[in-house]
Amino acid sequence: MRMGTGVSAMEETGAAIVLSGVSLTRGGRPVLQDIDLSTDARRIGIVGRNGSGKTTLARLICGLIAPDTGTVRIGGVDVARDRRAALRTVGILFQNPDHQIIFPTVEEELAFGLTQMGRTKEQAQAAVTAILARFGRAHWHDAAIHTLSHGQKQLVCLMAVLAMEPRVVVLDEPFSGLDLPTRMQLTAAFARIDAGIVHITHDPDVVRDYDHVIWMDGGRVAMQGDAAPVLDAYVARMTALGAGDDLSHLAG
Ligand SMILES: Nc1ncnc2c1ncn2[C@@H]1O[C@H](COP(=O)(O)OP(=O)(O)OP(=O)(O)O)[C@@H](O)[C@H]1O
Numbered sequence: 001m002r003m004g005t006g007v008s009a010m011e012e013t014g015a016a017i018v019l020s021g022v023s024l025t026r027g028g029r030p031v032l033q034d035i036d037l038s039t040d041a042r043r044i045g046i047v048g049r050n051g052s053g054k055t056t057l058a059r060l061i062c063g064l065i066a067p068d069t070g071t072v073r074i075g076g077v078d079v080a081r082d083r084r085a086a087l088r089t090v091g092i093l094f095q096n097p098d099h100q101i102i103f104p105t106v107e108e109e110l111a112f113g114l115t116q117m118g119r120t121k122e123q124a125q126a127a128v129t130a131i132l133a134r135f136g137r138a139h140w141h142d143a144a145i146h147t148l149s150h151g152q153k154q155l156v157c158l159m160a161v162l163a164m165e166p167r168v169v170v171l172d173e174p175f176s177g178l179d180l181p182t183r184m185q186l187t188a189a190f191a192r193i194d195a196g197i198v199h200i201t202h203d204p205d206v207v208r209d210y211d212h213v214i215w216m217d218g219g220r221v222a223m224q225g226d227a228a229p230v231l232d233a234y235v236a237r238m239t240a241l242g243a244g245d246d247l248s249h250l251a252g
Pocket residue numbers: 026027031048049050051052053054055056057252
């Protein structure tokens with residue numbers, strides 16, 4: 001749904017992802033332009049070509065970067081300005097767990113975000129124990145992270161995000177480099193997440209049963225709405241581009 005008169009009502013209920021007039025320039029080039037977005041859909045997919053602005057949009061939604069113009073509110077929180085509230089509100093799972101993990105052991109990694117949120121050491125320990133038990137990984141508590149596989153590290157990152165109980169979890173291509181069983185297991189874990197999901201993917205089938213899909217193109221929203229019409233139009237366009245032999249449109 002496009003921004004409209006319903007925005008302020010959604011902000012009051014604190015239920016929505018609301019981006020208003022968002023633009024961002026990097027290296028003298030516009031990366032995102034005039035993004036107006038307001039939705040209270042529970043599961044949101046974001047698709048688009050390489051370089052279309054998906055990851056930048058994800059980082060804005062988490063408040064990791066601030067827009068040059070406009071505002072980003074998640075559940076009523078201005079995530080770029082109120083960083084502590086943002087930590088409670090929205091978490092992100094990056095494509096590569098090695099870009100996310102900073103501690104040598106699973107326990108330390110899981111406890112970090114919790115203490116950043118202001119939990120005491122004891123509260124953090126209890127939450128770490130609980131999340132490991134929830135995922136059947138109590139035996140990972142003292143594990144050295146470098147001994148885990150790529151997919152296992154991705155699960156540690158997911159547990160770290162979920163331990164913080166955010167209202168929204170952003171998944172930025174979380175399946176890249178994972179084998180089929182691991183993808184299936186993570187998909188099942190995502191389905192159990194008790195939070196809104198914003199899932200960035202190049203695979204339209206991954207978000208086909210989602211509630212709302214946003215197609216990014218050239219830093220703008222090309223189309224958004226129910227999954228089926230948006231994904232059908234996206235796949236038709238990508239197929240047409242892929243069938244041609246003109247490489248001049250390659251992003252970048
Ligand atoms: N810090 C930066 N400095 C310069 N250019 C940037 C910066 N961050 C992003 N860009 C540019 O903005 C555009 C969008 O990048 P972004 O990573 O958001 O795209 P994406 O849709 O996630 O791509 P992919 O599917 O390849 O991961 C790209 O052209 C990228 O080069």
